[in-house]
Amino acid sequence: MLVRSLRVSRKKKMLLNLPCWEQLLPAHFYREVLLMSRLVGVVGSRSLPASFSPLVSSLVSFFLARGFRVASGGAVGADSFALSALLQQGAASSGVVFSAWQSASGFPALVRPQVSQFLSSGGQVVWGSASPCASRQQAVSALLGRNQRLVSACSVLVAFLFGPSRGSLFTVRQAVQRGVPVLVFLCGGGASLPADLASRCFIFQGEEVIKSW
DSSP: OEEEEOOOOGGGTTSOOHHHHHHHSOHHHHHHHTTSOOEEEEEEOTTOOGGGHHHHHHHHHHHHTTTOEEEEOOOTTHHHHHHHHHHHTTOGGGEEEEOSBSSGGGSOTTTHHHHHHHHHTTOEEEOOSBOTTOOHHHHHHHHHHHHHHHHHHOSEEEEEEOSSOHHHHHHHHHHHHTTOOEEEEEOSTTOOOOHHHHTTSEEEEHHHHHHHO
């Protein structure tokens, strides 16, 4: 298990310095990832506090600068922060949203304006099977299927966990089982990884970043 605490100077409080990630991530991470197709999945808790948005944005910037496309699931929280980062950086065409829904009306109300802007700016959506009026069982099945499709497409996964994060843990487990390198940020609320996952992920203590700003 690799556990690292990140501390950032006040001068960098709006965005992590990109070369910092090159120093923090192990060399074998690059050997594994850079030989694969360059699509990074950004997932995480719907309840992830907005104070973590700059952290998500910094990772999006890091991977975009290295020729990666950025994928997310179109949910509130971490997914929304990743989508916002793509839009703010004028990089919608380098993004893809894996949707559980058949149309944009299925997305959470808070995310729909982002998705609309994302599509109009050249972003790609991979549509799912659930209709906006789907039953809870159908919606849950479609959401899990969305996560599996996202993991299957990615060469690396970044997860921001806050609280129980059951859906995100499912996605992390899927990635580990497929041999996809996974970066996990534990962002508070009692977030943790089961021992079998912790030993196979690169783990960062996300709260330490916020405390340092």
